[in-house]
Amino acid sequence: MGTRRRAASDVALTVWGVVVFAFLFAPIIVVVISSFNSGRLLVAWQGFSLEPFAALVSKPAIRDSVIVSLQTGAISAVVASLLGMLAGIALARRPGRWAAWFIGLLLLVSVTPEIVDAVALLPWLVFLGQDLGMPVFSDGIVRLVIGHSLFSTAVVSYIVRARLIGLDARLEEASADLYAPPARTFLRITLPLVAPAVLAGALLSFTLSLDNTVIAAFVQVSGSTPWPVYVLSALRSGLRPEIAAVSTIMLILSLGALAVVWLVLRRSGDASNQIARTLAGG
Amino acid sequence: MNGQPEIRILASRAAAPRIAAGISRRRFLELAAAVGATSALAACTPTSRPQVQATGGPVESELSIYSWGDYDAPEVLDAFTASLGAAITMDAFNSNEEMIAKLTASKGTSGYDIVVPTGVFIPGMAENGLLTRLNLDLIPNIEHMDPAFLRQAWDPQNDYSICKAWGTTGFVYDKTVISRELKTWSDFIDAAKNEASGKTSVLDDPAEITGIYFWANGIDWNTTDPAQLDAAEKFAVEELAPHISNFDSYPGGEAIPQASQVLMQVWNGDARIGILNSPDPDRWQWVLGSPATELWMDNWAIAAGAPHPEAAHAFINYVLTPENALAELDYIGYHTGAAGIEDAARDAELEMLDLVFFTPEQIATMNNGEVTEAQARIVDIWNKAKAAAGA
Amino acid sequence: MRRPGWLLAVPAWVWLLVFFVAPVLQVLWFSFGYKPGIFGTHANDVLSFDRYAEAVTPTFFATFQNTLWVGIAGTLLCLVIALPVAYWMAAKVPARHRGVLLALVLVPYWTNFLIRTIGWQIILSPEGALSHLGQALGFGPLDLLYTRPAVLLGVVYNYLPLMILPLYVAFDRVDPALREASKDLGADRLRTLFGVTLPLAQPGIIAGIVLVFIPLMGDYITPTVLGGARGMMVGQLVASQFQTAQNWALGAAMAVLLILVIAATLGIAALLAWLVTLPFRARRRLRLGEA
Numbered sequence: 001m002g003t004r005r006r007a008a009s010d011v012a013l014t015v016w017g018v019v020v021f022a023f024l025f026a027p028i029i030v031v032v033i034s035s036f037n038s039g040r041l042l043v044a045w046q047g048f049s050l051e052p053f054a055a056l057v058s059k060p061a062i063r064d065s066v067i068v069s070l071q072t073g074a075i076s077a078v079v080a081s082l083l084g085m086l087a088g089i090a091l092a093r094r095p096g097r098w099a100a101w102f103i104g105l106l107l108l109v110s111v112t113p114e115i116v117d118a119v120a121l122l123p124w125l126v127f128l129g130q131d132l133g134m135p136v137f138s139d140g141i142v143r144l145v146i147g148h149s150l151f152s153t154a155v156v157s158y159i160v161r162a163r164l165i166g167l168d169a170r171l172e173e174a175s176a177d178l179y180a181p182p183a184r185t186f187l188r189i190t191l192p193l194v195a196p197a198v199l200a201g202a203l204l205s206f207t208l209s210l211d212n213t214v215i216a217a218f219v220q221v222s223g224s225t226p227w228p229v230y231v232l233s234a235l236r237s238g239l240r241p242e243i244a245a246v247s248t249i250m251l252i253l254s255l256g257a258l259a260v261v262w263l264v265l266r267r268s269g270d271a272s273n274q275i276a277r278t279l280a281g282g
Numbered sequence: 283m284n285g286q287p288e289i290r291i292l293a294s295r296a297a298a299p300r301i302a303a304g305i306s307r308r309r310f311l312e313l314a315a316a317v318g319a320t321s322a323l324a325a326c327t328p329t330s331r332p333q334v335q336a337t338g339g340p341v342e343s344e345l346s347i348y349s350w351g352d353y354d355a356p357e358v359l360d361a362f363t364a365s366l367g368a369a370i371t372m373d374a375f376n377s378n379e380e381m382i383a384k385l386t387a388s389k390g391t392s393g394y395d396i397v398v399p400t401g402v403f404i405p406g407m408a409e410n411g412l413l414t415r416l417n418l419d420l421i422p423n424i425e426h427m428d429p430a431f432l433r434q435a436w437d438p439q440n441d442y443s444i445c446k447a448w449g450t451t452g453f454v455y456d457k458t459v460i461s462r463e464l465k466t467w468s469d470f471i472d473a474a475k476n477e478a479s480g481k482t483s484v485l486d487d488p489a490e491i492t493g494i495y496f497w498a499n500g501i502d503w504n505t506t507d508p509a510q511l512d513a514a515e516k517f518a519v520e521e522l523a524p525h526i527s528n529f530d531s532y533p534g535g536e537a538i539p540q541a542s543q544v545l546m547q548v549w550n551g552d553a554r555i556g557i558l559n560s561p562d563p564d565r566w567q568w569v570l571g572s573p574a575t576e577l578w579m580d581n582w583a584i585a586a587g588a589p590h591p592e593a594a595h596a597f598i599n600y601v602l603t604p605e606n607a608l609a610e611l612d613y614i615g616y617h618t619g620a621a622g623i624e625d626a627a628r629d630a631e632l633e634m635l636d637l638v639f640f641t642p643e644q645i646a647t648m649n650n651g652e653v654t655e656a657q658a659r660i661v662d663i664w665n666k667a668k669a670a671a672g673a
Numbered sequence: 674m675r676r677p678g679w680l681l682a683v684p685a686w687v688w689l690l691v692f693f694v695a696p697v698l699q700v701l702w703f704s705f706g707y708k709p710g711i712f713g714t715h716a717n718d719v720l721s722f723d724r725y726a727e728a729v730t731p732t733f734f735a736t737f738q739n740t741l742w743v744g745i746a747g748t749l750l751c752l753v754i755a756l757p758v759a760y761w762m763a764a765k766v767p768a769r770h771r772g773v774l775l776a777l778v779l780v781p782y783w784t785n786f787l788i789r790t791i792g793w794q795i796i797l798s799p800e801g802a803l804s805h806l807g808q809a810l811g812f813g814p815l816d817l818l819y820t821r822p823a824v825l826l827g828v829v830y831n832y833l834p835l836m837i838l839p840l841y842v843a844f845d846r847v848d849p850a851l852r853e854a855s856k857d858l859g860a861d862r863l864r865t866l867f868g869v870t871l872p873l874a875q876p877g878i879i880a881g882i883v884l885v886f887i888p889l890m891g892d893y894i895t896p897t898v899l900g901g902a903r904g905m906m907v908g909q910l911v912a913s914q915f916q917t918a919q920n921w922a923l924g925a926a927m928a929v930l931l932i933l934v935i936a937a938t939l940g941i942a943a944l945l946a947w948l949v950t951l952p953f954r955a956r957r958r959l960r961l962g963e964a
Contacts, residue, residue: 009862013761020758021774024781024833027792034795041540042791043798060369087685098679102686109693111883113891113935115908116697116928119915122387123703123714124696130389138391146692153685211785214893218915222346222373222393223589228787233374235898237351238535239791247788254783262776376917383919386714410712483902488917519732527819528901540800542818657711661918666732668913672739672821672896672905 028251035245042239053249055242062246065230069250072141072226073209076148081202083149084156088197089190091157092164093172106154118218121147125219140224147215152208156201163197164190196268203257210254336417336591345593346371348381348394350580351532352555353447354601355613362600368593376531377487378403379661385412390587395594401436401579402653404443413442414584420595423602431619434579443581444598447551447616450577450640450648451490452570454533454553456544466572467498470545471522478545479525483537485547486529488664489651490576491518494547497574504652511656515663523670534559538566551615554637568637570644577648579619611638704925715921724926733910733927737934739821740906744890745938747828751836751885752878754829759840759877760870764849775841782834790898793827794818797899819901827895832888836881843877844870883939890935907931 035053039046055062091099125146129137136142171193175185213228220229227250231243347354351374359370375381378400385392385407399407407413418424424432424444431445453470460477464470471494474482484491489503492514496503501510530537533546538556548556553568560566582598584591600606607620612632617623617639624639632638640648679686704724706717727733762774781789796803797818804815817823847870855865871878893908900906907927914924 010765013757013765016757017761017766017774020754020833021777023830024778027789027796027830028781028784030795031788031792041536041800043540043795043800045802061371064371083685083688087682090679090681094679094681096679098682102679102682105686105689105694109689111887112693112697113888113908113931115891115893115911116700116932117693119911119921119924119928120696120700121692122915123921124692124699126387126389126391127699129391140393150689150693153688157685207783211783213785213787221388221391222348223344223371224393225371225373228785231787231791232894232897235791236376236530236535237374237532238539239794243791247785247791251784251788254785255780258779258783379919380917382712383714383916386712386919387915406712412712526902540798542799653711655711658708661920665910665913665918668902669732669736669905669910671902672736672900 031244032248032251034241035248037241037244040240042241042244052241052245055240056246056249059242061230062227062242065225065227066246066250068141068144068224069210069227072144072148073206075141076145076152076209077202077205079145079149080152080156080205081198083153084201084205085160085194085198087153087157088160089164089194091161093169093190106157109150109154114214117147117150118215121215122218138221140221143219143221144216144224144226147219148209148212149205150215151212152201152205155204155208156198159201159204160194160197164194167193196264199264200261203261207254207257210250336420336595338417338420338595339592341366341368341596342590342593343367344369344371345396345590345597346373346394347396347398347597348373348375348384348392348585349396349398350374351376352535352552353398353580353614355606355609358601358606358609358613361606362597366593366596366600368590368596370597377485379488382407382412385585386410390585392585392587393589394585395588395590396597397583397585398446398580399443399583400651401434401443401581402651404436404581404583406653407583408437408442412586414586414588414591415441416444416584416598417595420592421599421602423599426602426604426607426621427619428621428623431579437581443583444602445619446580446582446601447610447614447618448577448579449550449616450570451485451493451547451549451575452553452568453545453547454538454556454566454568455546456541456565457567458565459544464567464569467494467575470494470547470569470571471498473545474522474525478543480527481544482525483528483530483533483543483546484522484526485549486531488661490547491522491664491667492660493576494518494522497571497576500573503574503576503649504654504656506654506656511659511663515659515666518663518667519670523667526667526671529668529671541565550637554615554634555613558633570640570647572647574647574649577645577650700925700928702925703921704929706922706925708920708922712919714919715925724922725930727923728926728930736905736907736910737930739904740890740908740931741934741938743821743825743828743904743906744886744935747825747832747889748882748886750825750829751833752882755833755836755840755881756878759837759844762837762841763844763847764852764870778834778837778841782838786831787894787898789831790827790895793823793830794898797823797826818899819903821900821904823899824896824904824906827899828889828892831892831895832885835888836885839877839880839884840874841877843874843880846877847873882942886939887935890938891931907934 034042034045036048036050037045038049038051056066057063087102091102125137125143128134172185172189175189176182180188211228212226213232216226217229217232220226227246231247234240234243345368347370349372354372359372363369373394375384381397381399382403385394385397397413404413418440421444424440427445431448432440434445437443453464455464455473455478460473464473484494492511493503495501495514495517496505496510505511528537528543530546532552533543533548534552534554534556537543537546538553539560541560550568550570557563557566557568582601584594588594601610602620604620604622604626607618607623608626608630611618611623611627612630615634615638627635627638702717703715705720705722706715707719707721707723708714709716729737762771766774795801797815798804799814799816799818801815807813807815817826851869851873852865855869856862860868891908892906893912896904896906896909911924911927911931914920914927918924
């Protein structure tokens, strides 16, 4: 009797799980399907067509915004990885009293609602660029990179720190014992150890940057409009299937980046659970 | 209207005779606007950064336009790029307030070249260093404009702007849902509370919402009377907002073709776009707001700090030719202020011209807006109406 | 000889201080100012709390209330939906399938937020397939779009992965041996669940609630896409002060108020949770004392 009851509740759990997963994927599937809509309006299905995908090539506005997104993603990934890697190493290997404050700062960056970040950053960047006379801050790509890099830096820091803490510090100590100067130890031992985490962090930063909408909408400069901001403004004038088509392409791109992350972490020995923890941002 | 207090006027010697010739309050306001605007423009000091004047040099390879939504014929834009080489980036705003907020916040770093403000905002924008002076030598096609639409009170020398289009405000309703005939703003309000409750949209523009109240009740919509503003706030927040389901400045783009709403406040050209693009045009009825409504004029202007001033001038000049003016009118559904365009449009047998050209009687009911000291209050009322609609 | 540890973190420190802390402090500074005239954005020569008073006037306060309602309801719904799923993934699914399921949860998590929400706009549209299906079955056209329930649906959907993942990680950490021990000691499944598994997964539950509640309260995209005029949330209010009303002082005050509301709510929730578990903790302590 116990076995049958267990099976019933287990079945219920399984059914619930399947339902929730279907729920999670419903809108994504709808968007992908809508990419093939030959009609003018995204909402009203008219027929099957590959035409919306051509918009990526034929419509300069869309093409430019995708290029801006990719550029910004790459640059902010590099920036966030560098900053986060150094910070993560420092947190893991040499924590002092400052560490608690720093982690507090990282936490604040992670949980602050994006709208607050956005309305704060625009006046500040204008202040830096105009009132303080530093024209670099008026450049569209620079502004976007700054806006995207905040959260990403925090994410990379967490990941690198978590990874290093899990690894044995004795390798670096051994290197020091063998008379290697600190720079050498850093370059030949520490860096390779954190490399998978940094790579994972870089790819995650890239994906996050592609996704960033609210901050980008506020700080962007006309001429360097990223893809999500283009979609946001298209919301007002009417969504077309080409938006869904390009979104599908960007989705595949993001998933590709994530798959690479998964593989890299797997290769360096992480179990699925650890990877999940990493990808959930620590 | 209300009994008027005595007005004491301090004026220049040149203007004094005209003022002394006994003018009504309304004309005084127009004159004051003109005088004020002129002196404001004359006294306009540049911002901390020097204004870049276009000198007729080579046209840059890019041009950025910040305008109202769907406000230019795509073929005209493409033809411009094809003939003069500058690739165009378009960005849209919902209201003048939004555009001004963007330009002010970015202090010249917005990246926009051409902006399209409504006339009454131009003096203030120029005074606050948001616009660059036009080099009219680079815009010879201005000769194709109907002189009645140049030298407006807000920019008497066309230093900063040239008329792009003028239009008015009304509403559109779904005849399959609302079977009675709606004719006035009072009808609009009534339908919003009854058949169209929860399926009504209004323009996402501060003055348009208080405008509904003022036009329906025969009050000058440029009033600064606190009691009337209080009444407008009460109306907007308590009476109208609960029935509004969307604040949409461009129902013609999606809401009309998709029939997402039943009753929509809309500008005339946008209504025309929406109905022409609807799968079922006969179900929609356009109504010009009555007994009073708005007359607005949007203008080409160049933003301060424009990165591509040569291309900006070249574009404005390009768009003012008679052929392009007609092409623009056909797409956007507004009178572009070009000379002889009404005859040209009728000759070309363009569709739904009753939404583009109006009779003198209709035009008499249209009133220009003004930027008064009540502006902050009106924006506040609009904010509160939006919050109340979301409640 | 050994360089101080924090040296490596300096670049990150500087970056975050300059581009995060400073701007947020500037916003706090703005909130005490006012809006000078029609074309001015802000002025701080006269400091006051007036903007805060303005931000809590009944009309705006109603938006704060709605946002709180959506925030709490959304978080609780996420929790209720996610708990069984996370538990199922961590405890019931055979180990070889867990990786795949994890990957499947991560896909929506890393899909563009805006695009996911637009997906719902398509599904809920009165002209869409679902609506047509409903009409064929005799219901009227789908009327859910641009209402507060639509926003609730949207936020629950968008933040669900953010709740599932920490819960999964927490459940995963719970040693299955502990559950077995509990059953060996005679506790039935429900008792095990509430007495052993859930308390041990508590850190994950707390993490999930915090990770979902905070961004949800400040969400700008979901109400913009799905809410129309009806489902307005504070994020949009703040945005409109900066984008249209051009009243930075008021917008800043609203933003600060939002943060305070979030902190206060979490604080109250923590307090309630502590109070609720107090009697249980007392009982447990007593029992151990007797051994």
